[in-house]
Amino acid sequence: MTLTSPARKPLPLDAVDLTDHDNFTDGELPWRMFDTLRREDPVHWQPEPAPGSGFWAVTRHADIVRAGRDPETFTSTEFTNLEEVDAEHREIRRSLLETDGPRHRALRRLLQQRFTPRAVATYEVFLRGLTARTLDAALAKGSFDFVREIAADFPINVLARMLGVPEHDTRRLIDWGSRLIGNTDPDYADVLLGTEASERYRDLPFRSPAALEVFAYGRELAARRKGAGGGDLVSRLVNQPPSDGVPLSSRDFDNYFLLLVVAGNETTRHAITHTVLALIDHPDQRERLRRNPSLIPGAVEEFLRWSSPVHHFRRTATRDTELGGRRISRGEKVVLWFSSGNRDETVFDAPHRFDVTRTPNDHLTFGKGGPHFCLGSSLARLELRVLFEELLPRLSDIRRTSEPRYVRSNFVNGVKELGVEVTLA
Numbered sequence: 001m002t003l004t005s006p007a008r009k010p011l012p013l014d015a016v017d018l019t020d021h022d023n024f025t026d027g028e029l030p031w032r033m034f035d036t037l038r039r040e041d042p043v044h045w046q047p048e049p050a051p052g053s054g055f056w057a058v059t060r061h062a063d064i065v066r067a068g069r070d071p072e073t074f075t076s077t078e079f080t081n082l083e084e085v086d087a088e089h090r091e092i093r094r095s096l097l098e099t100d101g102p103r104h105r106a107l108r109r110l111l112q113q114r115f116t117p118r119a120v121a122t123y124e125v126f127l128r129g130l131t132a133r134t135l136d137a138a139l140a141k142g143s144f145d146f147v148r149e150i151a152a153d154f155p156i157n158v159l160a161r162m163l164g165v166p167e168h169d170t171r172r173l174i175d176w177g178s179r180l181i182g183n184t185d186p187d188y189a190d191v192l193l194g195t196e197a198s199e200r201y202r203d204l205p206f207r208s209p210a211a212l213e214v215f216a217y218g219r220e221l222a223a224r225r226k227g228a229g230g231g232d233l234v235s236r237l238v239n240q241p242p243s244d245g246v247p248l249s250s251r252d253f254d255n256y257f258l259l260l261v262v263a264g265n266e267t268t269r270h271a272i273t274h275t276v277l278a279l280i281d282h283p284d285q286r287e288r289l290r291r292n293p294s295l296i297p298g299a300v301e302e303f304l305r306w307s308s309p310v311h312h313f314r315r316t317a318t319r320d321t322e323l324g325g326r327r328i329s330r331g332e333k334v335v336l337w338f339s340s341g342n343r344d345e346t347v348f349d350a351p352h353r354f355d356v357t358r359t360p361n362d363h364l365t366f367g368k369g370g371p372h373f374c375l376g377s378s379l380a381r382l383e384l385r386v387l388f389e390e391l392l393p394r395l396s397d398i399r400r401t402s403e404p405r406y407v408r409s410n411f412v413n414g415v416k417e418l419g420v421e422v423t424l425a
């Protein structure tokens with residue numbers, strides 16, 4: 001059975017477990033769990049393995065949007081992943097993502113102008129060249145792993161350029177990115193989250209020792225850029241004071257740099273791979289785009305909805321409140337399952353159908369409307385558009401040669417291996 005199968009057997013509510021990462025290595029099961037939750041218990045108390053621990057799983061579109069737009073009630077400052085982080089470590093690890101209020105706005109403003117649609121459009125020529133080189137090298141092989149040969153390196157190459165990282169260091173960035181985010185998957189992580197060994201790395205983002213290497217590397221770049229007037233993101237961070245008058249500490253810099261490396265790397269990689277998988281499984285949709293490339297910019301929204309590369313981000317209730325008819329107590333974790341919102345049948349007609357002409361397409365892939373809305377959304381959209389504008393005309397056919405292997409994670413919805421075989425146009 002594939003991700004694309006429209007008819008799913010309903011899953012009983014007591015079979016739902018969003019904490020078990022193994023459930024997410026099956027392309028079908030997460031979607032069945034979300035279908036059940038939206039239908040039967042849209043704001044569901046999900047116990048976690050640690051005694052007394054659990055979270056509210058918010059799975060309907062409207063409730064996710066409501067909570068995401070109300071940072072005063074649903075804060076990010078208590079951290080945005082499921083992992084419990086104590087107060088001391090929260091301060092050490094805090095980045096833009098885990099900051100609210102005026103400081104968040106000041107930090108975001110530092111780079112906002114570099115991520116507008118107009119600013120990222122300046123990378124299009126570079127991107128097209130990079131895409132052409134990546135595709136021509138991979139497609140010439142005839143049969144290959146799509147993730148490794150095409151999807152993996154592509155987004156980080158773009159970020160490396162925006163950060164001003166020299167080309168010969170890009171490989172190191174890719175490896176760090178994978179090791180950081182894949183901290184629940186033994187294929188990627190050096191230290192698995194939740195194991196005793198991970199306790200030693202409580203100070204580090206994702207509890208991953210790879211973070212130390214990223215910090216050291218970022219500081220080296222920062223030292224070279226300080227006072228040098230370059231236009232890259234690192235230069236901007238080290239040379240421009242935040243608008244709230246509070247200088248960027250070296251810790252602020254470390255965590256900002258690391259966030260940039262991680263946020264746009266795996267997410268865009270998985271968006272690309274899920275999309276190619278969908279286009280393989282829906283040759284009619286692929287053919288429509290191939291015949292009429294002007295549909296691609298609109299189709300990118302469906303690529304994003306369909307792929308939902310981030311399953312969730314977490315908030316914490318700052319006061320007793322209500323959401324979706326449930327009473328939520330101050331201090332409880334509230335987890336917004338964006339991927340589930342993207343299949344909400346009250347918002348999307350036939351949500352399990354992949355339809356490249358779907359309009360409207362009010363997906364939650366980047367969050368929606370709240371202060372933490374993805375900073376890199378225009379960049380991700382551009383990357384997807386350019387990649388598929390370049391890929392589709394080169395192909396007369398593409399087939400799977402193996403079943404996709406999914407990342408073992410309830411956080412990133414990722415594909416780590418996808419064997420394909422191509423016939424060139």
Ligand code: HEM
Binds near residue numbers: 108259365372374379
């Ligand atoms: C398809 C690819 C991407 C997906 C699915 C994605 C998803 C998300 C989501 C859901 C959030 C909201 C987090 C929250 O609500 O707590 C977010 C925030 C963020 N994203 Fe992305 N992202 C993608 C690409 C990128 C890229 C290319 C960058 C570039 C560096 C980026 C940088 C960021 C940053 C810095 C934030 C934090 C914003 C803030 O807290 O104000 N993302 N992303």
